[in-house]
Amino acid sequence: MKTMKITFLALIVVLTIFSSCEKEDPVIPNEEEVITTLEYTMVGSMGDTAVFTWRDLDGDGPNAPVITHDTLMPNATYTGSCTLWNETETPAENVTIEIQDEADEHQFFFSTTVTDLVFGYADTDSNGLPVGLQTTITTPATMAHGTFTVTLKHEPVKTAANVSSGDMTNAGGSTDIEATFDVHIH
Amino acid sequence: MYTFTNYYKDVLKYVFIFILLVLPFFGVSNHNCNYKITGFVIDAETKKEIESANITISNVSAHTLSNQNGIFEFSEVCAGHYHIEIFRIGYQTEEIILDVETDTLLKIALKAQTNQLNTIIVNDNLPLSHLPINNSISSDEIIENAEKSFAEQLETINGVSILKTGANISKPIVHGLFGNRLNILNNGILHSGQQWGNDHSPEIDPLSSSKISMIEGVQTLEYPGSNLGAIILTESNKIGNEKRIHGRFNYTFEQNGIGNGINIQLKQYTPFIAWKFNGTLKKRGDKNTPNYYLRNTGSEEANFSIQLEKLINDKWSIDLFFSSFNTNIAILRGAHIGNLNDLYIAFNQTIPFYTQDNFSYEISAPKQSVNHHLLKIQSNYFINDNQWFQVQLAGQINSRKEFDIRRNNRTERPALSLFQYTGFLSTKYYHKTDNNWFFKTGLQINIIDNTNVPETGILPLMPDYQSFRNAAFITVSKQVNQTLFEAGIRYENIYQEVLDISQSFPREIIRYKDLFHNVSSIVGLHHKFSEVLELQYNLGYIRRNPAVNELYANGLHQGVSSIEEGDVNLKTEAAIKNTLTFKLKIKNRFELKLQGYHHYFNNFIYLQVQPKPRVTIRGTFPVFAYQQDDVQIYGFDVSTYLRIINGFDLLVSYSYLRGEHIYQSLPLVYMPPNNISGSLSYSLPKPIKLGKRQLENTRFVLNNRYIFKQNNLLEEQDLIAPPPGYFLMSFNLSSELQLKDVRICLSLKLENALNTTYRDYLNRQRYYADEPGINLISSLKIQF
Numbered sequence: 015m016k017t018m019k020i021t022f023l024a025l026i027v028v029l030t031i032f033s034s035c036e037k038e039d040p041v042i043p044n045e046e047e048v049i050t051t052l053e054y055t056m057v058g059s060m061g062d063t064a065v066f067t068w069r070d071l072d073g074d075g076p077n078a079p080v081i082t083h084d085t086l087m088p089n090a091t092y093t094g095s096c097t098l099w100n101e102t103e104t105p106a107e108n109v110t111i112e113i114q115d116e117a118d119e120h121q122f123f124f125s126t127t128v129t130d131l132v133f134g135y136a137d138t139d140s141n142g143l144p145v146g147l148q149t150t151i152t153t154p155a156t157m158a159h160g161t162f163t164v165t166l167k168h169e170p171v172k173t174a175a176n177v178s179s180g181d182m183t184n185a186g187g188s189t190d191i192e193a194t195f196d197v198h199i200h
Numbered sequence: 201m202y203t204f205t206n207y208y209k210d211v212l213k214y215v216f217i218f219i220l221l222v223l224p225f226f227g228v229s230n231h232n233c234n235y236k237i238t239g240f241v242i243d244a245e246t247k248k249e250i251e252s253a254n255i256t257i258s259n260v261s262a263h264t265l266s267n268q269n270g271i272f273e274f275s276e277v278c279a280g281h282y283h284i285e286i287f288r289i290g291y292q293t294e295e296i297i298l299d300v301e302t303d304t305l306l307k308i309a310l311k312a313q314t315n316q317l318n319t320i321i322v323n324d325n326l327p328l329s330h331l332p333i334n335n336s337i338s339s340d341e342i343i344e345n346a347e348k349s350f351a352e353q354l355e356t357i358n359g360v361s362i363l364k365t366g367a368n369i370s371k372p373i374v375h376g377l378f379g380n381r382l383n384i385l386n387n388g389i390l391h392s393g394q395q396w397g398n399d400h401s402p403e404i405d406p407l408s409s410s411k412i413s414m415i416e417g418v419q420t421l422e423y424p425g426s427n428l429g430a431i432i433l434t435e436s437n438k439i440g441n442e443k444r445i446h447g448r449f450n451y452t453f454e455q456n457g458i459g460n461g462i463n464i465q466l467k468q469y470t471p472f473i474a475w476k477f478n479g480t481l482k483k484r485g486d487k488n489t490p491n492y493y494l495r496n497t498g499s500e501e502a503n504f505s506i507q508l509e510k511l512i513n514d515k516w517s518i519d520l521f522f523s524s525f526n527t528n529i530a531i532l533r534g535a536h537i538g539n540l541n542d543l544y545i546a547f548n549q550t551i552p553f554y555t556q557d558n559f560s561y562e563i564s565a566p567k568q569s570v571n572h573h574l575l576k577i578q579s580n581y582f583i584n585d586n587q588w589f590q591v592q593l594a595g596q597i598n599s600r601k602e603f604d605i606r607r608n609n610r611t612e613r614p615a616l617s618l619f620q621y622t623g624f625l626s627t628k629y630y631h632k633t634d635n636n637w638f639f640k641t642g643l644q645i646n647i648i649d650n651t652n653v654p655e656t657g658i659l660p661l662m663p664d665y666q667s668f669r670n671a672a673f674i675t676v677s678k679q680v681n682q683t684l685f686e687a688g689i690r691y692e693n694i695y696q697e698v699l700d701i702s703q704s705f706p707r708e709i710i711r712y713k714d715l716f717h718n719v720s721s722i723v724g725l726h727h728k729f730s731e732v733l734e735l736q737y738n739l740g741y742i743r744r745n746p747a748v749n750e751l752y753a754n755g756l757h758q759g760v761s762s763i764e765e766g767d768v769n770l771k772t773e774a775a776i777k778n779t780l781t782f783k784l785k786i787k788n789r790f791e792l793k794l795q796g797y798h799h800y801f802n803n804f805i806y807l808q809v810q811p812k813p814r815v816t817i818r819g820t821f822p823v824f825a826y827q828q829d830d831v832q833i834y835g836f837d838v839s840t841y842l843r844i845i846n847g848f849d850l851l852v853s854y855s856y857l858r859g860e861h862i863y864q865s866l867p868l869v870y871m872p873p874n875n876i877s878g879s880l881s882y883s884l885p886k887p888i889k890l891g892k893r894q895l896e897n898t899r900f901v902l903n904n905r906y907i908f909k910q911n912n913l914l915e916e917q918d919l920i921a922p923p924p925g926y927f928l929m930s931f932n933l934s935s936e937l938q939l940k941d942v943r944i945c946l947s948l949k950l951e952n953a954l955n956t957t958y959r960d961y962l963n964r965q966r967y968y969a970d971e972p973g974i975n976l977i978s979s980l981k982i983q984f
Contacts, residue, residue, distance in 0.1 A: 040664045041654035042707045070817045074756050075703040112608045186553030189538030192819030
């Protein structure tokens with residue numbers, strides 16, 4: 015019975031030691047990789063500017079994103095550029111630089127429900143393949159209304175069939191951005 | 201592209217290499233096989249003959265029982281070097297190393313067992329491994345499948361299935377229960393890692409254990425944890441009392457994945473201390489399906505364990521066990537995707553993205569890097585032969601790092617990094633009375649500290665926590681003639697402190713404190729009607745508090761592109777389990793085991809897809825939330841064994857299982873589909889002469905297995921429909937060769953022999969890729 019008593023005492027001692035220390039606060043991670051915001055700026059030949067913004071500050075969290083839409087002129091050509099931000103950091107971090115640095119591992123894809131709204135690549139990576147940070151947009155001749163979607167793929171197979179002409183069917187990769195905007199051609 | 205013909209060319213190539221490797225061992229001196237080993241087993245103290253002692257020549261798999269005069273005999277024994285084990289319930293197992301050069305007479309005095317608590321006391325007279333149908337896997341079977349993971353080893357037990365994530369990650373499912381509901385005990389200590397994750401394998405090297413068994417019923421109450429399902433227990437045999445250093449060496453080669461594995465086991469008894477060492481090294485590269493290589497599916501493993509046994513005096517013994525498990529596992533490159541659209545694109549690929557034409561050993565992201573260490577110290581103190589104490593003290597360290605493909609060199613940084621340590625203290629008291637009562641009682645404390653290592657730059661899925669689990673149990677059994685009654689009760693008190701980081705901005709730390717009480721109770725009845733018919737019934741009421749992930753997990757689960765949300769308001773789940781087992785045995789020629797079960801769960805915790813998917817800048821993700829409902833899981837497992845004629849054995853098993861919600865017509869997900877398997881084996885009655893040597897115990901086995909389609913699932917419960925049923929065939933050829941001081945066992949296995957292309961419902965990577973194709977496994981075991 016002596017062994018039993020000793021063990022029982024030991025149990026109590028161990029229990030007290032462990033219960034008395036409170037667990038330390040976890041370190042809140044610095045989420046530098048997050049993309050919260052996509053800004054798609056389109057500049058027309060007359061200097062007119064349209065800006066489409068998709069902002070989701072809580073990442074995978076439950077809050078809905080804030081999306082701003084804009085209007086484009088019919089029968090026009092625009093020069094588009096995508097800018098990405100991580101606004102969880104102060105000051106906001108420009109993630110576009112990371113994408114530029116790893117241009118060969120990234121590609122933007124554009125799709126739209128508007129007939130004759132055409133997105134063309136205006137930049138290339140070190141292998142001469144498109145990236146899509148810079149684009150040329152031509153609008154249809156008539157008034158229209160619809161949506162377009164900007165998708166950013168990480169590590170797509172850029173050499174797969176039709177990928178360099180902007181078709182992401184064979185691209186694979188994981189999606190870093192998939193943002194849909196309303197667009198008016200007016 | 202890798203083609204079908206290439207496969208067979210490869211297979212032939214490896215067969216050829218294997219034969220070349222083995223050939224030099226043949227043809228030296230002549231061997232006589234007409235020797236006899238005769239033995240006489242007595243009780244060391246009373247000098248009385250011992251009947252029904254179980255004698256095995258472990259390296260030949262020959263086995264016999266002593267008769268009523270304590271006498272046993274092996275005839276037609278070849279000259280050679282043998283390990284003989286003498287086992288009898290109530291006595292210490294004796295191990296003898298013997299060089300047979302003439303007829304041999306042995307006198308064996310067995311010591312009455314005083315420290316029998318190291319072995320789980322089974323109610324059979326035979327060690328389970330010698331029965332054709334059983335719930336455990338012997339050391340020989342483990343080493344025969346040395347290339348297999350811990351969970352894959354268990355697949356031969358009827359009623360056990362495997363939940364996989366690709367070729368390298370697997371965890372066991374028993375009667376539909378897994379993860380948080382299925383406890384795994386490594387040498388009697390509750391394995392403590394990140395069991396909540398479906399893609400987290402148990403970090404245990406099966407080769408370090410002498411026996412792996414599935415335990416159900418009253419015995420489970422002795423062990424910590426939820427005990428809601430069965431318990432998977434690994435055990436290490438006592439080292440024995442052989443004074444020479446002896447052991448085994450095993451080399452395994454796998455053609456699919458070009459895998460190599462070595463295992464070495466050494467043990468020795470010295471009067472000061474008995475020791476055993478076990479070490480394993482494994483490496484393999486990309487596996488291939490019948491049509492393509494699975495890019496980035498290699499793995500590597502380095503494990504070792506040390507076991508020490510010290511008898512301080514007649515009444516007091518101390519044992520130590522240390523094991524270290526270390527692995528790097530690559531995860532199929534084509535399974536790394538972003539949002540739901542990526543997933544649907546991946547479904548429609550006949551060949552996964554990133555598939556390459558060449559084989560590679562490279563392990564790159566996505567990958568897992570896992571280390572697990574266990575130290576156990578156990579002491580037994582005997583007051584007398586009928587009363588004893590056992591104290592166990594154990595510590596575990598688990599480190600898990602998971603790497604994803606990330607931007608800007610962050611791939612080098614883990615996306616998930618968890619560090620857990622566990623402390624366990626247990627005292628048990630055992631008391632046997634003269635009138636066949638047996639009491640066990642104990643107190644246990646289990647402390648877990650789980651921390652996210654702040655190196656990921658990602659909001660963790662699992663919060664940091666500390667949990668204290670205090671438990672007390674008592675079990676009683678009473679044997680009356682041919683009936684064994686058992687009953688037990690266990691109380692657990694769980695206090696946990698959880699430190700969660702808020703999902704909203706600014707991030708803040710939220711502290712939760714939980715207190716749970718679990719009372720579980722099981723009663724059992726085991727009756728032998730005759731030598732032919734046995735019946736066993738168990739009824740249990742078991743409670744399990746919600747696990748930390750079920751309460752607090754929050755975030756994206758990368759592999760399946762879904763967001764998982766815990767619920768802090770979950771209640772404790774409770775189960776009422778009914779299990780009925782029939783065993784019919786006609787001599788050694790026919791055996792039938794039928795087990796039926798019904799598990800009713802109140803407040804069963806499960807993941808339910810939410811009607812509103814989540815829109816994020818990365819696209820749309822389905823949201824799965826933990827919910828509770830009343831469910832039932834029921835089914836039966838049937839196994840039959842038949843010795844057709846001498847040499848030919850047939851074993852057929854069938855498993856049926858259903859899991860469903862009780863008040864709504866909704867099946868449970870991840871329930872194993874029904875399956876049937878049959879194995880026909882033929883053992884050669886006589887050795888094959890091979891020059892001057894001979895091949896003994898040559899055995900040929902044909903295995904067939906059919907897994908039915910899981911039809912018991914609604915379309916909206918999964919992203920794609922379950923795959924069709926499939927049929928697999930495998931062959932096994934093994935033989936043994938006696939050299940002067942060593943015995944060599946050779947084996948060739950051909951798995952997925954028909955090179956079938958299939959996908960398995962219980963493999964989470966079935967969304968992306970086929971299962972591996974044909975695999976030729978050759979192994980060489982040297983026993984010395």
